[in-house]
Amino acid sequence: MHRFDLDKNSVRELNQALHEHNGSKENSTWMVTNPKGKHAVAVGIDAPLEVTINGHVGYYCAGMNKQGRVVIDGNAGPGVAENMMSGLVRVTGSASQYAGATAHGGLLVIEGNASSRCGISMKGIDIVVRGSVGQMSAFMAQKGRLVICGDAGNALGDSLYEARIYVKGDVAGLGADCVEKPMTAEHEQELSELLEQAGVTGITVADFRRYGSARKLYNFDIDNVDAY
Amino acid sequence: MAEKNNMDWLRESATFPRPVIAEIQRAARTGIYDIRGFGAKRQLPTFDDLVFLGASMSRYPLEGYRERCDTRVTLGTRYATKPIELKIPVTIAGMSFGALSAPAKEALGRGATEVGTSTTTGDGGMTPEEREHSRLLVYQLLPSRYGMNPDDLRKADAIEVVVGQGAKPGGGGMLLGQKISARVAEMRDLPEGIDQRSACRHPDWTGPDDLEIKIRELREITDWEKPVFIKIGAARTYFDTALAVKAGADVIVVDGMQGGTAATQDVFIEHVGIPTLPAVRQAVEALQELDMHRKVQLIVSGGIRSGADVAKALALGADAVSIGVAALIALGDNSPEHEEEYRKLGTAPGYYDDYQDGRDPAGISTQSDELAARFDPVKGGRRLANYLRVLTLETQTLARACGKNHVHNLEPEDLAALTIEAAAMAGVPLAGTDWVPGHNKI
Numbered sequence: 001m002h003r004f005d006l007d008k009n010s011v012r013e014l015n016q017a018l019h020e021h022n023g024s025k026e027n028s029t030w031m032v033t034n035p036k037g038k039h040a041v042a043v044g045i046d047a048p049l050e051v052t053i054n055g056h057v058g059y060y061c062a063g064m065n066k067q068g069r070v071v072i073d074g075n076a077g078p079g080v081a082e083n084m085m086s087g088l089v090r091v092t093g094s095a096s097q098y099a100g101a102t103a104h105g106g107l108l109v110i111e112g113n114a115s116s117r118c119g120i121s122m123k124g125i126d127i128v129v130r131g132s133v134g135q136m137s138a139f140m141a142q143k144g145r146l147v148i149c150g151d152a153g154n155a156l157g158d159s160l161y162e163a164r165i166y167v168k169g170d171v172a173g174l175g176a177d178c179v180e181k182p183m184t185a186e187h188e189q190e191l192s193e194l195l196e197q198a199g200v201t202g203i204t205v206a207d208f209r210r211y212g213s214a215r216k217l218y219n220f221d222i223d224n225v226d227a228y
Numbered sequence: 229m230a231e232k233n234n235m236d237w238l239r240e241s242a243t244f245p246r247p248v249i250a251e252i253q254r255a256a257r258t259g260i261y262d263i264r265g266f267g268a269k270r271q272l273p274t275f276d277d278l279v280f281l282g283a284s285m286s287r288y289p290l291e292g293y294r295e296r297c298d299t300r301v302t303l304g305t306r307y308a309t310k311p312i313e314l315k316i317p318v319t320i321a322g323m324s325f326g327a328l329s330a331p332a333k334e335a336l337g338r339g340a341t342e343v344g345t346s347t348t349t350g351d352g353g354m355t356p357e358e359r360e361h362s363r364l365l366v367y368q369l370l371p372s373r374y375g376m377n378p379d380d381l382r383k384a385d386a387i388e389v390v391v392g393q394g395a396k397p398g399g400g401g402m403l404l405g406q407k408i409s410a411r412v413a414e415m416r417d418l419p420e421g422i423d424q425r426s427a428c429r430h431p432d433w434t435g436p437d438d439l440e441i442k443i444r445e446l447r448e449i450t451d452w453e454k455p456v457f458i459k460i461g462a463a464r465t466y467f468d469t470a471l472a473v474k475a476g477a478d479v480i481v482v483d484g485m486q487g488g489t490a491a492t493q494d495v496f497i498e499h500v501g502i503p504t505l506p507a508v509r510q511a512v513e514a515l516q517e518l519d520m521h522r523k524v525q526l527i528v529s530g531g532i533r534s535g536a537d538v539a540k541a542l543a544l545g546a547d548a549v550s551i552g553v554a555a556l557i558a559l560g561d562n563s564p565e566h567e568e569e570y571r572k573l574g575t576a577p578g579y580y581d582d583y584q585d586g587r588d589p590a591g592i593s594t595q596s597d598e599l600a601a602r603f604d605p606v607k608g609g610r611r612l613a614n615y616l617r618v619l620t621l622e623t624q625t626l627a628r629a630c631g632k633n634h635v636h637n638l639e640p641e642d643l644a645a646l647t648i649e650a651a652a653m654a655g656v657p658l659a660g661t662d663w664v665p666g667h668n669k670i
Contacts, residue, residue, distance in 0.1 A: 015448045039441050044378055044449030060432070060445040064378040079432040079442075083376055101432040102373035104417070120431040121373060123417040140427060142417045159425070161418060218422040219405050222259035 007034040011041055018068075022046040035061075037077065042070055045087070062089045065106065078115075081108045084125055097134075100127045103144075109198040116153065119146045122163055128198035138165050139175065147194050149203055157211050165211040166191050168203065179214040262494040263402070265327075265583025265593060267395055267486045267531060267553055272503045274486070274531060275540040277650030278643050279659065283631045290628035297624040298634040301548045303525045304386060304455020304478040307447065311455055311478075312364050312385050314548065315344025316620045317635055318538060321483075321529050321552035322368045322388065322459070324350025326403050326412045326424075327490030327583065328556075329600035330357050331608070332592040335559055337361030338605060339612025343620070348388060348550075351401050351426050353415045354380040361609075366457065369446070371400060372426035374416040378449055386479070387446055388457035389439070391430075391468075394487025394504070394530040396496045397461025401426030404491060407586040409595040439475040457481050462507035462530065463500075469514035473524055481550065482511045484530025488553035490593060491584030504530035504541075506653035512545030513655075521545060522636075535622020542623070543630075543638035544654060551619075558615035559608040560590045 004014050014032060021028070022045070029050040035041050039058040042051050045068035053061070056074040066085040075093035084103040091099075094112030101117070103125035110118075110127070116134035119127050124143040132150030139155070141163035151169035158175020165178075166187075174180075183206075191205045216224060240246065251262065283289035290297060304311035320340050325333050327350060334357040340347045346364035353375015354367055367384030369376060381387065392398065403412070403424040413420040433442045443456050458472040459481035472480045484504025489497060508528050515521040528541045529550035541549050553561075564577045569589035573582065583593035591603030627635045630642045644659035645651035651658040652665035 011448065012452070016451060019451060040445040040448040043445055046378065059438070059441045063445050064381070064449055066378060078438070079445075082432050082445075083373060083378075085377060098432045102376065104377065117431070121427065123373075139431075140425075161422075218419070220260065220423055 002028060002030045004030065004032045005034055006032060006036065006038055006041070011038050014041065015043060018042060018045050018047075018049065018051070021049060035074075039077070042068070045070070048087075056093070065089060075112070076110075080110075081106070081125075084108065094131065100125050103127075105144075107197055109200075113150065119144070119163070122146065126194055126197075128194055128200060130198075130200055132169065135172070136175070138163055138178075141165075145190070145194060147191065147198070147208075149200065157213070159217065160211075160213040162213065164190075166194075166208045167211065168208045171209075171211070174211065177214045177217045178211055181210050181212045183208065183210050263404070263491055263584050264494055264497070264581045265488070265490050265492075266497075266581035267488040268497050269581075270498050272486060272531075273505050273647065273649045273653055274503065275505060275537045277505070277647045278540050278645055278654060278656065280539070280543075280626055280630055280642055281644055282629045287631045289631050290633060292625065292628055295628065296633060297627050299620055299624065301525070301636075303457075303527075303548070306478045306524055307476065308386075308453060308455040308478050309451075310385075310453045312346060314346060314364070316616060317542060317548040317623065318532075318616055318619050319345050319366075319527060319548055319550045320347040320555050321487075321550035322348035322350040322366070322390065323552055323556075324352040324403075324490065325355045325358070325415070326350070326352040326407060326595070327593060329591060329594050329603060330355055330411075331600055331603045331605040332556075332559060333358040334361050334605040335603070335608030335612060336555060337365070338609025339555075339558070339616060340364070342609065342613035343616045345616065346385065349384075351403075352412065353377075354383065355415075359383060361605075368459075370426065371428060371430045372416075373431065374418075374424075374426070381446070381454075382450055384454060386455040386457060387450070388459050388481065389443065389446075389477075390459045391439075391472075392461030392463075392483075393459065393489065394461045394483030394485050394501055395489035396492045397463040397485075397501045398428060399492065399496050399500070400428035402491050402584075404584050404586070407584070407595045412595055436471040436475045443476045455479055457527070459483060461485075461487070461500075462502045462504065462510075465502065465507045465510035466514045469511040469526075470518060473515070473518050473520050477524055479525045479527060479547075480511065480515075481527040481529065482507050483550075484508075484528070486531025487529055488556075489583075503653070504528060504532075505650060508541055508544040508546055509653065509655045515545070522547070535619045535624075536626065538619055538623045539626040539635065539638060540643065542627075542635050543642050544640060544656075547636065554615070555612055556592055558612045559592055560603065560611065561588070561592050563590060566590055 027048040032053045035055045037058040043063040046066040051070045058077040060079040062070040069088045076095045078096040081089040082101045084106045086106045090109040095114045098117045100108040102121045108127045110129045113131035114133045118133040118137040122141045128147040135153035138157045142161040148167045152171045154173040155175035157178030301314040341363040347362040348366040366386045455478040457479040458477040462484045485501035525547040528546040566589035588594040591599045643656040
């Protein structure tokens with residue numbers, strides 16, 4: 001196991017060391033200690049590395065991750081796993097704003113709560129939040145699945161495209177063009193698989209509701225002007 | 229009766245001239261604002277309102293064709309370990325694949341590469357064609373993040389964080405459904421044929437303090453190799469430039485309100501932002517006050533058409549300029565060659581601005597395979613290279629006339645203004661006086 005103490009080494013040194021494995025198939029394990037809210041920790045990974053960060057991180061941890069499996073054993077600041085392409089990022093605590101923003105793939109698991117704009121502009125990532133999410137989550141979400149095991153704040157799924165949202169708890173309000181859609185067996189199966197991948201147990205999929213785009217704002221229509 | 233047939237008595241309203249009446253009628257008919265491409269069409273103070281003083285008794289000119297006038301520019305010297313070197317001070321501005329056809333993007337790369345300068349991606353990501361044909365390619369990070377991925381980020385020669393553009397400071401983008409072909413849709417992770425809206429705010433930062441951290445992340449991902457540009461639409465340019473320096477930019481791109489667009493509301497194009505002329509001065513003042521002039525490079529865009537525009541922007545303190553609309557015209561946009569087809573679209577060469585429409589007869593601002601196939605990227609690239617060479621020769625001609633052996637040695641002192649407005653905006657004296665309106669000097 002590679003050990004990296006951020007009290008002794010810089011974030012630059014850590015990322016440089018991780019990037020030296022980019023493009024390889026190496027699945028070595030890394031332990032990062034004393035992150036103490038530092039920003040851009042373990043960003044730009046492109047190899048199946050197993051990275052555990054022991055403590056809280058600042059902005060953009062695991063940003064643009066590809067293949068890496070990053071566990072943040074603590075809370076994450078804004079933009080965790082932003083623009084992730086593949087792999088896994090797990091936050092054992094809670095995450096700040098725009099978790100998983102614009103991400104194209106992979107799985108982001110937040111075991112606590114996520115703040116506002118979780119999954120903003122997501123483009124294919126799957127996000128599973130064990131707790132609740134703040135307002136404007138899945139804003140302009142294009143693709144992928146957002147699973148919320150707690151409650152959702154206001155304007156959920158505003159200006160949504162083709163992403164699917166599953167919520168178990170209460171929804172404070174839906175955004176423009178976001179509507180509730182029926183849960184079919186296909187969706188229950190999909191949700192069940194997502195929860196299993198995320199390691200979330202003890203939750204009944206039948207308790208969830210599904211939300212998606214009404215697709216009324218996909219092409220401009222003057223009769224929808226009140227929605228703009 | 230004779231009077232009735234004589235139209236000389238007709239008087240057009242200055243408040244409601246025919247184009248205004250036509251727009252009201254169009255709005256009443258369609259119920260939607262006018263969306264178009266191109267840039268601002270209204271009269272604005274421009275670089276035409278400045279002249280060079282030239283050498284005479286107190287200045288020595290350089291000999292044309294004999295004494296060298298250098299045009300090289302280095303961008304990204306502040307933090308990047310791999311700054312980019314341009315042979316000429318003219319770059320190609322960001323224009324997306326989606327807004328433009330793939331052959332048009334390829335031609336921009338070919339033309340720029342032939343003369344040793346850079347091209348820029350645009351909203352929608354990087355196409356293999358433009359990467360292959362662009363020796364120096366700047367990869368834009370836009371609010372939509374369409375097509376953004378770490379592989380292309382590493383392939384880029386520089387990264388441009390787009391905060392705004394001159395045609396619409398404070399506005400997002402749009403690509404209407406008719407241009408969302410299967411390939412464009414796939415690159416943007418969207419369904420085919422829908423109107424694609426690009427957000428006006430970035431999804432994961434909300435101010436200059438956040439942006440500083442965001443830029444640090446981008447540098448970490450790319451191992452601090454790439455120059456990071458910040459592009460702003462000219463509005464509060466002095467403060468925006470200062471904040472871009474604070475956020476850690478290597479290069480600042482200031483796009484004046486004449487800057488082009490592929491699709492924006494006409495009301496936005498014509499009524500938001502400030503012209504390029506005052507924006508250059510404000511940006512340079514901010515850099516000078518922070519002791520960052522020439523340390524953080526300044527690229528100016530928005531209505532650059534000729535070597536005179538280039539030279540004047542440089543004389544005011546820019547390190548380089550960018551061109552967009554002018555580059556498209558060089559490729560063949562608005563060419564008389566397509567006159568008949570422009571007529572069928574209700575327009576004419578010299579007036580065509582419906583870049584949003586996707587029916588460009590020149591095959592440039594389209595996603596129609598049939599129309600795009602008309603455009604030859606090799607010939608288009610050659611035309612662009614020719615045009616860029618002319619811009620450079622003209623710039624050198626003016627610099628030599630002012631006695632400068634590098635185009636960066638041009639300075640405000642070489643300029644005079646022809647109008648009080650231009651004198652005030654550019655901060656150079658009104659011709660024949662030493663009066664700069666707004667300055668204490670009399």
